[in-house]
Amino acid sequence: MTDRLQSARTAADVPLADAATLRAAGRAPAVPFRVALTDGRELVMNRLLRVLPGRRVVGDSLLDGRRVLAKLFIDKNSARRAERERQGIAALAAAGIPTPALIAAAALPGGGHLLTTEFLDGATTLLEHWRPLADRLPGDVDACELLVPAFRLLGRLHRAGLAHDDLHFGNFLLHNGHLYIIDGDAVTTAPAPLAAKPAARDLAMLIAQLPRAWDGAIAPLLAAYRDGGAQSLDAAVLARALRHERAWRLRDYLAKTGRDCTLFRVHRSLHRFEAVVRTEADALAPLLADPDHWVETGHPLKRGNTCTVSLVELGERRFVIKRYNLKHFGHALSRAWRPTRAWHSWREGHRLALFGIPTPRPLALIEERWGPLRARAWLVTEYCGGPDMLTHLRADEEPAPAEAASLKTLFDTLYRERISHGDLKATNLLWDGNKALLIDLDAARQHATIVGFHRAWRRDRARFLRNWPADTPLHRWLAAMLPGRP
Known part of the structure; x- marks a missing residue:
């Protein structure tokens, strides 16, 4: 300067x-x-x-x-x-x-x-470097190379008897080849080395930033933590801390999707509710001001009685806007007291993203309201231009390695997290050239009980397999790959 x-x-x-x-x-x-x-x-x-x-x-x-x-x-x-x-x-x-x-x-x-x-001029956060790698397969070499120094630094922290109450990738800075940790008000001191319980909490906090599909690939990260001088932690203690941290993180994040905060801008009035990813608010301002105009003038993707979907171009970017319609007075009355399907899709889209399940990023939600009553609603997401899986996969052959790995990771994660989709047609899975993305989340849910989940999962599994004849190589491969066999 x-x-x-x-x-x-x-x-x-x-x-x-x-x-x-x-x-x-x-x-x-x-x-x-x-x-x-x-x-x-x-x-x-x-x-x-x-x-x-x-x-x-x-x-x-x-x-x-x-x-x-x-x-x-x-x-x-x-x-x-x-x-x-x-x-x-x-x-x-x-x-x-x-x-x-x-x-x-x-x-x-x-x-x-x-x-x-x-002031570390030119410093970048670990989060900025992680985002382009977040969709890589668990254990990816480049991703591990990025993460290992952070886990090693945490080991050094614990060896010195220090704990950090707000460990996330945004609190690590990369500057001139060196890694720094910031946010001193989250640092607490204790006798060195740090005791197992607070150490497990800190380590779980950092692991929880990763998609859960990484659970089987964190050995190099734990080794780096020990290389920093930290003591080995009992696997059961760490697993318990990780369950607690993930449950808290999910509750906290989903609560933020409906209130004004650093991540989301939320406006409420008597006749309207609007939530938008804060960093996208300026770019989406014209669309948010008149969503019907963009739905009607955009390229139609679906024209149904209950929903209308359009592809819109705003500047140099493309978005999908989905309007949830009300067919008649009786339909409007039946929906008025319930959360809208747009609200449900908004929340579930963010839930899937937190679990590392690929889905077009939900960017904005708008609801018409009359006090506590809800009417029409709009959902804006990123656009994925790839083909759906019904078009992309060939029934007469097994998927290529990239598609096979992506599908297995996606379905294994859904099963592990007890998430059912509710309408698992092959057209509700897209291929973007690198990974499979799940769309149309109106009926998706995470189940509290294993019995309820297994009932819903059996329906999802059967619906997905029905997309291809039972005697084809693709159907046989999917039947063997999909978890939860009947």
Whole structure:
């Protein structure tokens, strides 16, 4: 950044903000802004990186002409939160765990606290690198090469007697070939090495970021954890921690799909409910403003009494929008008190994604409402241009290796997680060139009991096999591959 730009952004015409104004600004404080310090200096925040409305503002900033990462704690508990962050960073540094160095910590005039660390210019999160690899088969060499350093670093953390209460791929930074761990306020200290129970919790938290299909392929990751100096954990203890972590993560994530948060933007009014993936909100704004227009002018994929599906182009991207219609007054009345099929598909799409089951990404949900009553609804998803499996697979031969591996992983995961589809026609599975994707999730559900699941799975299994004659090689291969044989 040039001296001229630095001077311009620290000039008096940049608005001055304090904790109260930042709380009032909610999720989108206007940048740049200045923050006065008690010693007469000023910090200038130029770019927001994360905002927890009313609690914390994190951004790319300047202090004394130096580029820093600034965390502004602005709620009534700011002193405690800032001190916990400072202590966590100090503990990591004392243990030799790579983390951005602490530069300054100070109270702000009129309330609130500031903490700054070095800014790692060009750093990327482990999550950014993981996303392109997330659909790879379990144990993929490139994916393991990416993940092993994170598990090794966690081993070092536990060897030093440190635990981390918020382990996810976004809290690991890659910078100039080195891996850093961040978020000091989640770090707690204990006698070294860390005891088995908190160590298992941390390790389970990190493993839970992976699709469950990886459960049989984590040996290299556990070896890396031990290479970091951590003690071996009893398999039963780790398995119990992993079940607990996954159950909590699923509940937490599904709850977020229906409320305004960092991941989703949600608007509610007397006549409308709208949820959209926050990072897609701007791109989808024209579509969300008038979904009927896009349904009617898009390329029709299905024109039915109960649903209308269109392919639409917005900018350089393509989306699928599905409108759930009401046939008549009686149909409307019968649906009014129940969650819409769009809502169900929205939730199940996110559930499948969390389990690593490929499905076109659900991007937005709209419901017409009359107070508590629901009417029509729309669901927007990513577009997959590949053929369906009825078209793609040949009845007179077994699937090619890529298709065979993808189908086996998908069905094994559905079976393991007790998820039934409800309408498992071959046309409801698409092939995108690399993997099979499950679509049309209106009747999909995760079962609480094994008896109920087995009943539904037998129907799904039989429906999928009926797509091809019983005496064909493909049918015989599928009958042998599909779990839960009759």
